[in-house]
Amino acid sequence: MIRPTAAYKNLGEFVDALERAGELRRVRRTVSAHLEISRLTDAESKSPQGGKALYFEKVAGSPFPAATNLFGSPRRIGMALGVTHLDQLGERVRSLMEIAPPGSFRDMLGLLPTALSVTRFFPRRFRGKTPPCQEVVHTGTEVDLGQLPVLHCWPKDAGPFVTLPLVFTRSLKTGVRNVGMYRLQVFDRHTTGMHWHIHKDGSNYYNEYRRAGRRMPVAVAIGADPATIYAATAPLPRNLDEMMLAGFIRNRPVTMTRCLTVDMDVPAEAEFVLEGYVDPDEQRIEGPFGDHTGYYSLADAYPVFHVTAVTHRRRPLYCATLVGRPPMEDCYLAKATERLFLPLLQAAFPEIEDYWLPWEGVFHNIVIVSIDKAYPLHAQQIMSGLWGQGQMSFCKIIVVVDRDVNPQDPAQVIAKLLTQLDVSADLTHTQGVLDVLDHSSPTPIHGSKLGVDLTARVPGETPRGMPNAPADPTPAPEKLEAQVAARIPGVVGLRIFPDRPAIETDTTPLLMVKVLKPGDRAGRDYARQLLDLEALAAFRLILLFDVAIDLYDNSLVLWKLFNNTDPGRDIHFDDDRCVVDACRKDTSDGHLREWPEELTFDV
Numbered sequence: 198m199i200r201p202t203a204a205y206k207n208l209g210e211f212v213d214a215l216e217r218a219g220e221l222r223r224v225r226r227t228v229s230a231h232l233e234i235s236r237l238t239d240a241e242s243k244s245p246q247g248g249k250a251l252y253f254e255k256v257a258g259s260p261f262p263a264a265t266n267l268f269g270s271p272r273r274i275g276m277a278l279g280v281t282h283l284d285q286l287g288e289r290v291r292s293l294m295e296i297a298p299p300g301s302f303r304d305m306l307g308l309l310p311t312a313l314s315v316t317r318f319f320p321r322r323f324r325g326k327t328p329p330c331q332e333v334v335h336t337g338t339e340v341d342l343g344q345l346p347v348l349h350c351w352p353k354d355a356g357p358f359v360t361l362p363l364v365f366t367r368s369l370k371t372g373v374r375n376v377g378m379y380r381l382q383v384f385d386r387h388t389t390g391m392h393w394h395i396h397k398d399g400s401n402y403y404n405e406y407r408r409a410g411r412r413m414p415v416a417v418a419i420g421a422d423p424a425t426i427y428a429a430t431a432p433l434p435r436n437l438d439e440m441m442l443a444g445f446i447r448n449r450p451v452t453m454t455r456c457l458t459v460d461m462d463v464p465a466e467a468e469f470v471l472e473g474y475v476d477p478d479e480q481r482i483e484g485p486f487g488d489h490t491g492y493y494s495l496a497d498a499y500p501v502f503h504v505t506a507v508t509h510r511r512r513p514l515y516c517a518t519l520v521g522r523p524p525m526e527d528c529y530l531a532k533a534t535e536r537l538f539l540p541l542l543q544a545a546f547p548e549i550e551d552y553w554l555p556w557e558g559v560f561h562n563i564v565i566v567s568i569d570k571a572y573p574l575h576a577q578q579i580m581s582g583l584w585g586q587g588q589m590s591f592c593k594i595i596v597v598v599d600r601d602v603n604p605q606d607p608a609q610v611i612a613k614l615l616t617q618l619d620v621s622a623d624l625t626h627t628q629g630v631l632d633v634l635d636h637s638s639p640t641p642i643h644g645s646k647l648g649v650d651l652t653a654r655v656p657g658e659t660p661r662g663m664p665n666a667p668a669d670p671t672p673a674p675e676k677l678e679a680q681v682a683a684r685i686p687g688v689v690g691l692r693i694f695p696d697r698p699a700i701e702t703d704t705t706p707l708l709m710v711k712v713l714k715p716g717d718r719a720g721r722d723y724a725r726q727l728l729d730l731e732a733l734a735a736f737r738l739i740l741l742f743d744v745a746i747d748l749y750d751n752s753l754v755l756w757k758l759f760n761n762t763d764p765g766r767d768i769h770f771d772d773d774r775c776v777v778d779a780c781r782k783d784t785s786d787g788h789l790r791e792w793p794e795e796l797t798f799d800v
């Protein structure tokens with residue numbers, strides 16, 4: 198059994214370890230929390246391998262230092278969670294399962310508290326005189342959130358947001374604790390927004406208090422040991438305390454202490470704690486906020502958090518994250534979840550070999566899963582299963598491949614797409630819940646979903662239609678572009694993929710097309726024209742993009758495709774060919790709600 202190589206007592210120990218490992222860069226000059234820290238963090242996150250963690254020693258207007266990008270590289274997330282490779286997290290969970298094999302996914306997740314409660318991972322109570330997180334206490338009129346170096350992250354954000362908070366709540370019905378990471382917009386000295394999405398556990402508990410007409414006690418820790426911070430982001434089922442997961446990852450229990458003004462427990466070693474309550478009847482507009490999709494999430498009504506006390510260590514470190522177009526720090530937190538949860542998923546679906554959430558899909562848009570296929574429509578069964586499973590149910594697109602394809606290798610997956618896909622037979626359309634941050638669906642938080650079956654057919658399944666052979670040789674892109682542009686006004690560029698003529702004879706290249714989309718020109722109009730054009734008859738899959746997109750930037754193209762496509766509305770078929778419209782949508786496309794702006798510092 199793999200044991201964690203390190204369990205940090207608190208954030209300070211982790212930061213020291215990062216510094217010793219050459220993983221942390223100090224910024225000694227005074228910086229501003231208004232856009233400057235976020236610009237520096239953005240540049241750092243986008244540098245090779247996630248750059249370094251940043252430690253800002255002096256932040257204008259605040260007595261406290263701030264740190265960002267603490268988890269933002271393969272090495273740092275490994276250090277944070279005490280492993281050299283994230284797969285070791287999954288292996289540890291698997292060892293636990295071997296001790297007491299669960300009968301189902303739920304049992305497996307139920308096993309965590311059962312196993313952990315009888316071991317030394319169950320949270321402990323602080324026994325000393327003054328817990329570190331309460332060395333300094335501000336209550337009543339002394340509470341001033343303006344003292345904290347809270348980041349104003351992106352130019353069009355509605356204000357400063359606490360971006361790495363651990364929000365502690367308790368079920369009114371069961372008394373079970375929940376810890377979730379939900380951003381907090383600072384409204385004034387002592388109130389913030391409480392941005393728990395409707396599908397999340399914090400929101401569910403909030404509804405219990407609303408129904409009972411009671412104030413909800415809430416405590417927020419900012420900065421804790423890294424496993425505890427990670428645990429707040431983990432999609433554990435409701436009624437399962439994330440502090441036990443933190444104890445398991447650390448191989449050491451989290452020490453908790455009672456808050457001073459609310460009946461809640463928080464990690465005793467936290468850097469800052471905000472104590473307070475949420476009123477069941479009060480809501481306020483929160484956002485916009487530059488989100489991890491790479492777009493601004495839209496303003497909406499959310500509960501308000503009233504802060505009754507701010508407590509902190511004598512020399513606390515404020516920690517924050519900057520989210521935006523991937524890759525950013527949250528990609529590494531999500532990767533940890535992907536690896537930790539693989540054995541749990543396999544407990545429910547033993548045929549799953551592996552899976553991958555590419556960061557261009559921002560974790561709710563696409564998952565690629567490989568299975569040991571045994572019978573007809575096995576792939577479709579897995580799709581249905583995953584769409585019913587916890588936060589995986591938010592996922593818009595599920596691609597299923599056979600076990601001999603590595604789902605984490607884009608080249609292998611794309612090769613299957615180009616050699617196998619029969620769009621008249623391999624696509625499954627359904628409806629379901631969507632992540633609050635999805636902007637492609639005409640309806641918020643629910644909409645259409647797509648399953649893509651790239652597995653080989655087995656006896657009993659209808660064989661695929663033979664793919665059309667590509668024009669031989671594949672036309673030069675420049676020549677084809679001139680031909681298409683002459684026939685379809687508004688076409689301004691194209692790319693044939695793969696770029697070099699395919700070596701495998703059974704590969705059908707796909708076509709990417711850039712179009713001008715003034716308000717009166719819907720994607721479906723272009724789609725019809727493209728599908729009717731004789732010169733394009735060999736292309737079975739055509740992707741439409743906005744004019745500003747560099748079609749040769751693979752990551753950009755995939756990010757747009759996964760974020761902007763509503764499978765029910767934006768895939769236009771003609772027998773065994775289709776056009777997928779990955780452009781920005783407007784009323785001409787039947788998209789009546791607001792389309793969010795892309796994040797940029799250049800305004």
Ligand SMILES: Cc1cc2nc3c(=O)[nH]c(=O)nc-3n(C[C@H](O)[C@H](O)[C@H](O)COP(=O)(O)O)c2cc1C
Nearest residue numbers: 376377378379380392393394397398399430431432
């Ligand atoms: C940096 C970061 C910020 C996040 N912000 C939010 C947020 O504002 N609202 C939300 O509902 N989920 C947010 N999430 C995702 C949740 O933390 C995640 O879904 C978690 O599993 C929720 O916990 P719960 O299942 O206990 O509700 C964020 C995740 C990260 C990594």
